[in-house]
Amino acid sequence: MAVALPTIEIEHPALPRPMRFPDFANWEEPQREGDRVITFREALREAMTNAMREDERVFLLGEEVAEYNGAYKVSQGMLEEFGPKRIIDTPISENGFAGMAIAAAMAGLKPIVEFMSWSFSLVAADQILNNAPKMLYMSGGQWGCPIVFRGNDGAGGQLGSTHSWCVEGLYSNVPGVKIAIPSNPLDAKGLLRTAIADPDPVFFLESERMLGDTMHVPEEDYFIPFGRARLAREGGDCTLVSFGRPVHFCMEAAEALAKDGIEADVLDMRTIRPLDIEAIVRSVKMTNRVVVVDQCWPFASVASEVVTQIVEHAFDWLDHQPVRVNTADVPTPYAKGLEAAYLPNANRIIEAVKGVVG
Amino acid sequence: MPRTVAYKAQIEHLSVLDENGKLDAALAKKLGKDLLGDEQVLMAYEHMTVCRQYDEVAFRLQRSGRMGTFPQNKGQEAVAIGSALAARKGQDWLVPAYRENAALFLHGLPMHSVLVYWMGDERGSQIPQGVKITPLSVPIGTHMLHAAGIAWASKIRKEDSVTLTYFGDGATSEGDFHEAANFAGVLQVPCIFICQNNSWAISVPREKQTASETFAQKALAYGIPTIQVDGNDLFAVYAATREAHERARKGGGPSFIEAVTYRLADHTTADDASRYRDTKELDAWKAKDPLIRLRRYLEKQDLWSDEQQEALEAKAKAIVQEVVKAAEEMPKPEITDIFDYTFAEIPESLRVQRDTMRTTSLGQDPRQAGLGARAGR
Numbered sequence: 068m069a070v071a072l073p074t075i076e077i078e079h080p081a082l083p084r085p086m087r088f089p090d091f092a093n094w095e096e097p098q099r100e101g102d103r104v105i106t107f108r109e110a111l112r113e114a115m116t117n118a119m120r121e122d123e124r125v126f127l128l129g130e131e132v133a134e135y136n137g138a139y140k141v142s143q144g145m146l147e148e149f150g151p152k153r154i155i156d157t158p159i160s161e162n163g164f165a166g167m168a169i170a171a172a173m174a175g176l177k178p179i180v181e182f183m184s185w186s187f188s189l190v191a192a193d194q195i196l197n198n199a200p201k202m203l204y205m206s207g208g209q210w211g212c213p214i215v216f217r218g219n220d221g222a223g224g225q226l227g228s229t230h231s232w233c234v235e236g237l238y239s240n241v242p243g244v245k246i247a248i249p250s251n252p253l254d255a256k257g258l259l260r261t262a263i264a265d266p267d268p269v270f271f272l273e274s275e276r277m278l279g280d281t282m283h284v285p286e287e288d289y290f291i292p293f294g295r296a297r298l299a300r301e302g303g304d305c306t307l308v309s310f311g312r313p314v315h316f317c318m319e320a321a322e323a324l325a326k327d328g329i330e331a332d333v334l335d336m337r338t339i340r341p342l343d344i345e346a347i348v349r350s351v352k353m354t355n356r357v358v359v360v361d362q363c364w365p366f367a368s369v370a371s372e373v374v375t376q377i378v379e380h381a382f383d384w385l386d387h388q389p390v391r392v393n394t395a396d397v398p399t400p401y402a403k404g405l406e407a408a409y410l411p412n413a414n415r416i417i418e419a420v421k422g423v424v425g
Numbered sequence: 426m427p428r429t430v431a432y433k434a435q436i437e438h439l440s441v442l443d444e445n446g447k448l449d450a451a452l453a454k455k456l457g458k459d460l461l462g463d464e465q466v467l468m469a470y471e472h473m474t475v476c477r478q479y480d481e482v483a484f485r486l487q488r489s490g491r492m493g494t495f496p497q498n499k500g501q502e503a504v505a506i507g508s509a510l511a512a513r514k515g516q517d518w519l520v521p522a523y524r525e526n527a528a529l530f531l532h533g534l535p536m537h538s539v540l541v542y543w544m545g546d547e548r549g550s551q552i553p554q555g556v557k558i559t560p561l562s563v564p565i566g567t568h569m570l571h572a573a574g575i576a577w578a579s580k581i582r583k584e585d586s587v588t589l590t591y592f593g594d595g596a597t598s599e600g601d602f603h604e605a606a607n608f609a610g611v612l613q614v615p616c617i618f619i620c621q622n623n624s625w626a627i628s629v630p631r632e633k634q635t636a637s638e639t640f641a642q643k644a645l646a647y648g649i650p651t652i653q654v655d656g657n658d659l660f661a662v663y664a665a666t667r668e669a670h671e672r673a674r675k676g677g678g679p680s681f682i683e684a685v686t687y688r689l690a691d692h693t694t695a696d697d698a699s700r701y702r703d704t705k706e707l708d709a710w711k712a713k714d715p716l717i718r719l720r721r722y723l724e725k726q727d728l729w730s731d732e733q734q735e736a737l738e739a740k741a742k743a744i745v746q747e748v749v750k751a752a753e754e755m756p757k758p759e760i761t762d763i764f765d766y767t768f769a770e771i772p773e774s775l776r777v778q779r780d781t782m783r784t785t786s787l788g789q790d791p792r793q794a795g796l797g798a799r800a801g802r
Binding site: 152158160162163164165166167169171173174175176198203205208210211213242245266267294341344 | 547550564569570571575578581582763769774
């Protein structure tokens with residue numbers, strides 16, 4: 068008797084109907100000037116709400132996201148609009164709801180999983196690192212895992228060592244995940260919208276320290292592509308590369324440096340997986356000097372990777388060795404003053420830039 | 426009264442067909458007159474025999490260097506077939522670990538896929554369209570959450586689908602099991618947890634796995650209806666699964682079945698159970714072999730003869746031979762696969778690695794020469 072080889076339709080079985088995903092070929096940056104001022108948390112909520120209104124497969128789950136409106140009020144009012152079937156309170160069991168949501172993604176839904184803190188994602192490590200990003204690969208392209216994990220990352224302000232994780236250093240080592248780290252409300256809205264539409268697992272890293280930040284955010288529904296850095300400031304003497312909250316420290320440092328006659332490019336990477344190395348190299352080839360600012364620990368950090376790639380791509384353009392500004396290589400301190408000293412800050416950045424330029 | 430009983434429960438044990446092949450007819454009738462018809466039993470016996478042969482051949486393939494590792498299913502075929510018979514092929518989901526091959530084959534997974542997988546080729550995890558089975562899961566217990574999640578998705582979508590998931594006694598020590606069971610209970614999802622208690626988690630005996638009298642009682646804490654069955658008894662496994670399946674379809678939520686069975690072979694081909702397992706124990710369980718008792722039952726019913734047995738064994742050999750041929754004739758995978766299946770759409774950096782087959786310094790690659798040359802900002 069003959070046993071036929073299976074015929075496999077390689078498609079994305081988890082998404083029988085693709086999500087609306089824009090063609091970014093002629094994409095233009097959203098208008099950053101305006102007076103529609105909202106907070107970071109409201110921007111996140113708008114992105115989720117827009118996606119949920121458009122596609123009934125999208126839903127939010129996590130600890131306290133429904134009745135309590137989210138531990139950090141990101142999902143305020145969403146239970147009211149979407150009901151308990153789409154805004155779901157879970158037991159305190161990160162591995163549990165991460166794994167179940169992964170299956171929901173495999174089965175054709177589009178879950179957004181809120182981790183109250185990315186620090187708590189460590190107890191779900193097997194699901195988010197060993198299952199979600201490998202599902203597509205290990206099934207020979209058959210089972211995708213279109214899921215978004217989002218929550219607070221980094222030192223939230225005296226939360227102590229175990230609750231202050233910057234997970235990007237660890238997690239960006241894993242192939243198969245995409246990692247977005249917005250630094251401001253406008254980018255957060257567009258990047259989260261893209262994350263939800265993306266067919267691969269996305270880790271979306273927010274910061275408790277920025278949820279109250281305000282700026283103009285366009286009202287319309289818009290997307291920001293992954294892997295496109297934003298040149299937040301133009302200088303010519305040194306390139307500052309950063310992502311997430313430290314972008315603000317870079318801007319603060321750049322303004323101070325300008326008073327001393329040193330003009331810095333500030334690149335906000337927006338996503339680190341994929342990494343817009345082209346934008347970095349383009350800037351470095353003009354400035355010939357670079358400082359990478361990253362609020363993870365220094366050893367094998369994203370900053371390490373950025374520096375490696377700069378050396379690989381633009382070695383001959385460098386007039387000074389690349390410099391990293393990371394946190395101190397110790398567990399996150401609890402005490403206020405110690406925590407501040409441990410994190411990258413404008414003073415440390417200024418010092419680094421002066422060393423590179425001088 | 427200062428002290429009262431807040432909760433009281435007991436665990437049922439179900440056994441219908443004893444090891445001599447004698448059916449408890451009264452009990453069987455009570456479980457439903459359509460419990461298992463002669464044709465179904467014959468079909469189950471055939472599947473179990475083919476699976477046993479598959480096991481033997483896979484073991485020899487590994488010993489002769491033609492396969493990486495293989496976990497034999499020997500002795501546990503009744504759990505796989507008994508439960509899978511109670512589920513609907515192509516409609517209910519099977520979320521397996523790796524010791525229930527017969528269930529997967531019954532639900533349409535091509536037999537050579539499992540061999541391809543253990544030969545070390547990811548394409549063994551490619552499931553044909555319409556077959557509702559997830560890839561084999563080797564990290565212990567992580568797939569139970571997926572099962573609860575799949576069941577949850579089908580509940581949300583109001584699909585008439587029940588999810589069956591298989592795992593061993595050892596897996597109940599993982600946090601994943603408790604989280605999956607808790608979620609399934611809270612959300613009342615149509616999921617059947619099938620614990621194959623085969624007494625051993627590699628070399629760890631059941632007594633060292635838990636201090637609990639049964640594995641079935643673990644489900645009580647999560648508000649899940651639960652039962653212990655003789656796992657080498659096709660009828661008992663079928664009856665318990667069917668009951669759980671009916672309950673799930675009626676919106677009664679999850680169920681738990683502890684199937685008491687025994688791993689007659691080593692954990693995998695990388696293991697030698699004789700180093701830690703008493704041969705007396707093994708011999709005692711060999712006498713309870715689900716295939717032997719089913720054959721005895723069929724003989725008692727005048728449904729089976731030595732000639733039929735001989736013909737079936739020849740058929741099983743032929744089938745497995747064809748399956749091995751199909752697995753070994755599978756063309757070698759392309760190296761580009763490792764890049765193609767990492768993201769839904771290949772990123773530029775991976776495309777370059779794929780095209781140049783190099784994972785080292787991208788900076789030295791001539792194709793990268795244009796990087797950063799884009800004019801202006």
